[in-house]
Amino acid sequence: MDPKYIRNFSIIAHIDHGKSTLADRLLEVTGTVSLREMKEQLLDDMDLERQRGITIKANSVSMRVKHEGQEYELNLIDTPGHVDFQYEVSRSLTCCEGALLLVDAFQGVEAQTVANAYNAIEHDLEIVPVLNKIDLTHARPDEVKEEIEHTLGLDATEAIGCSAKTGLNCDQVIKAVIDRIPPPTGDPKAPLQAMVFDSVYDEFRGAIIFVRVMNGTVKKGARIKFLQAGTEHDVVELGQKTPKRTAKPSLSAGQVGYMVCNIKSLGQVHIGDTVTVARGEQAKALPGYEEPKRMVFCGLYPSDGQDFETLREALGKLQVNDPSFVFEPETSDALGFGFRCGFLGLLHMEIVQQRLEQEADIDLVQTAPNVTYKIQKKDGEWLEVHTPTRVPEMGEIEEFQQPIVRVSFVMPAEYVGGIMKLCADRRGIFVRQEYLSPTRVMLVYDIALAEVVYDLHDKLKSTTKGYGTMDYELRGYEPGDLVRMDILVKNERVDALSIVCDRRDADTRGRAVIKKLKQEIPRHMFEVALQAAIGTRIIARETISAMRKNVTAKCYGGDISRKRKLWEKQKEGKKRMKSIGQVDIPQKAFLAVLETGEEEGGVKSR
Numbered sequence: 001m002d003p004k005y006i007r008n009f010s011i012i013a014h015i016d017h018g019k020s021t022l023a024d025r026l027l028e029v030t031g032t033v034s035l036r037e038m039k040e041q042l043l044d045d046m047d048l049e050r051q052r053g054i055t056i057k058a059n060s061v062s063m064r065v066k067h068e069g070q071e072y073e074l075n076l077i078d079t080p081g082h083v084d085f086q087y088e089v090s091r092s093l094t095c096c097e098g099a100l101l102l103v104d105a106f107q108g109v110e111a112q113t114v115a116n117a118y119n120a121i122e123h124d125l126e127i128v129p130v131l132n133k134i135d136l137t138h139a140r141p142d143e144v145k146e147e148i149e150h151t152l153g154l155d156a157t158e159a160i161g162c163s164a165k166t167g168l169n170c171d172q173v174i175k176a177v178i179d180r181i182p183p184p185t186g187d188p189k190a191p192l193q194a195m196v197f198d199s200v201y202d203e204f205r206g207a208i209i210f211v212r213v214m215n216g217t218v219k220k221g222a223r224i225k226f227l228q229a230g231t232e233h234d235v236v237e238l239g240q241k242t243p244k245r246t247a248k249p250s251l252s253a254g255q256v257g258y259m260v261c262n263i264k265s266l267g268q269v270h271i272g273d274t275v276t277v278a279r280g281e282q283a284k285a286l287p288g289y290e291e292p293k294r295m296v297f298c299g300l301y302p303s304d305g306q307d308f309e310t311l312r313e314a315l316g317k318l319q320v321n322d323p324s325f326v327f328e329p330e331t332s333d334a335l336g337f338g339f340r341c342g343f344l345g346l347l348h349m350e351i352v353q354q355r356l357e358q359e360a361d362i363d364l365v366q367t368a369p370n371v372t373y374k375i376q377k378k379d380g381e382w383l384e385v386h387t388p389t390r391v392p393e394m395g396e397i398e399e400f401q402q403p404i405v406r407v408s409f410v411m412p413a414e415y416v417g418g419i420m421k422l423c424a425d426r427r428g429i430f431v432r433q434e435y436l437s438p439t440r441v442m443l444v445y446d447i448a449l450a451e452v453v454y455d456l457h458d459k460l461k462s463t464t465k466g467y468g469t470m471d472y473e474l475r476g477y478e479p480g481d482l483v484r485m486d487i488l489v490k491n492e493r494v495d496a497l498s499i500v501c502d503r504r505d506a507d508t509r510g511r512a513v514i515k516k517l518k519q520e521i522p523r524h525m526f527e528v529a530l531q532a533a534i535g536t537r538i539i540a541r542e543t544i545s546a547m548r549k550n551v552t553a554k555c556y557g558g559d560i561s562r563k564r565k566l567w568e569k570q571k572e573g574k575k576r577m578k579s580i581g582q583v584d585i586p587q588k589a590f591l592a593v594l595e596t597g598e599e600e601g602g603v604k605s606r
């Protein structure tokens with residue numbers, strides 16, 4: 001196909017602004033999928049995505065459309081909207097010449113609209129603003145246009161107002177893609193140069209690789225080479241998604257499609273790698289993508305020690321599909337054998353955990369999430385620490401550094417005071433404040449990632465009654481006044497409960513955690529002392545008094561089946577418990593260290 005008639009584009013939007021719905025509508029308007037075939041939200045083909053209603057993995061679909069007598073090929077490359085998956089957004093944008101910036105005409109510009117738009121501007125893409133949901137009676141397209149112009153400096157006069165739900169003006173969106181987004185450049189006759197932008201695992205075909213051909217042509221049966229990995233393979237099948245995989249004889253410069261090359265695992269495929277020919281004139285490597293950064297770590301332990309191998313297998317399987325997730329074995333005195341897992345962010349962590357429980361049917365104990373610290377010891381050695389227990393004794397530490405992120409909040413103006421207080425309480429450093437419109441404000445702060453990980457998103461939602469949104473990017477590492485706080489249960493340190501926190505917060509945090517633990521740990525036949533300590537200094541203490549508990553006592557009369565039922569029930573409750581010393585600690589208690597001590601008796605929802 002002549003590149004002149006190809007358009008490669010993405011839709012970038014804040015979560016829930018209607019990206020998937022618009023994608024569906026475009027498939028329908030172009031006749032790619034008929035109404036009857038239309039399953040809701042075709043692009044979100046992972047079960048979990050559907051359940052959660054968020055697009056996780058980038059995917060692509062090719063559409064053919066006639067415009068002024070000429071057939072065009074439109075390749076839509078899907079992007080996820082959530083902060084955790086920003087790197088996937090960048091990945092998709094590299095393959096496009098333009099992007100539809102989709103903004104909900106009622107909600108207006110949100111934090112991720114800004115982040116995604118900046119990302120697209122950085123990639124030099126042609127941005128076409130589209131206002132969605134104009135069918136809503138409260139839609140305010142003119143104000144939202146102003147917000148776009150004001151915040152992003154884009155010309156929104158020609159923004160298209162559409163409704164992805166009713167289909168209104170969706171044909172205009174297609175027309176704008178053809179008229180306003182430039183065609184790809186590239187020479188179909190040059191040596192093959194294609195960029196790997198995604199890969200998925202198929203049980204029968206192995207790794208399926210998604211590529212954007214920059215130059216040259218690749219044919220079925222060709223011997224290709226991955227320049228970065230240095231490996232060679234035969235192309236068994238290639239084609240485009242329409243949205244089902246449809247085989248083609250070749251893909252040429254400007255086109256987006258998939259290749260199957262008998263590759264057994266995703267680990268062998270490097271996203272960002274360049275594909276060229278194995279024989280003859282080879283192309284130069286394209287600049288690759290950055291490795292995704294794992295920002296959040298936590299321990300995952302099987303409730304039942306016997307499930308360790310099953311858990312390892314399940315984690316391995318997950319990684320085949322999601323190389324951005326990492327894990328390594330770790331042992332905890334308290335929890336036994338388990339794994340330390342690294343995630344892109346909190347949502348990613350939640351998704352992985354849910355998938356494990358659903359797909360592998362393993363009961364898991366999860367420790368509180370933490371970030372990666374950099375520590376310089378007095379002897380000059382630098383450590384990268386993913387687990388609080390690995391933090392050396394305070395006396396050995398020269399410098400203790402933590403990751404700092406720049407957080408952008410967008411919210412109605414009346415909540416500015418609340419958010420400023422929230423950030424000040426977390427020692428955030430004010431960067432700037434900007435009015436998007438007379439009623440909506442963007443606030444930017446630099447805050448320690450650890451604070452963001454604990455509860456910032458939840459707090460933002462409760463402070464702004466759900467109207468505030470946020471996004472963040474890593475700024476780098478900075479020294480902090482940090483300490484490791486340990487928790488002792490019946491005088492034994494429970495390694496899985498250690499945390500790193502700011503020295504100035506330690507007393508409050510310590511008291512809050514101990515109080516929470518007292519609520520979560522059931523009474524035992526003996527007294528259980530709970531203590532929080534920094535080094536040898538005890539900073540908080542509570543005692544759970546002893547209790548004699550015999551649940552079957554009230555079942556006198558000797559109905560054994562009823563007794564059995566009760567015992568069974570008790571066993572159920574114990575499943576998610578871990579025994580430390582002689583003390584049973586339930587799963588929920590391992591998250592008690594997330595308590596910040598701000599609200600009296602407040603229980604976090606996460």
Ligand SMILES: Nc1nc2c(ncn2[C@@H]2O[C@H](COP(=O)(O)OP(=O)(O)OP(=O)(O)O)[C@@H](O)[C@H]2O)c(=O)[nH]1
Nearest residue numbers: 016017018019020021053054055081133163164165
């Ligand atoms: N009234 C109205 N509702 C819409 C329109 N477009 C989408 N919606 C609704 O908005 C909600 C979010 O739409 P999605 O398409 O799932 O949003 P998304 O941006 O893909 O969300 P993520 O995949 O989570 O990023 C759904 O309930 C849609 O039915 C529209 O034009 N009008």
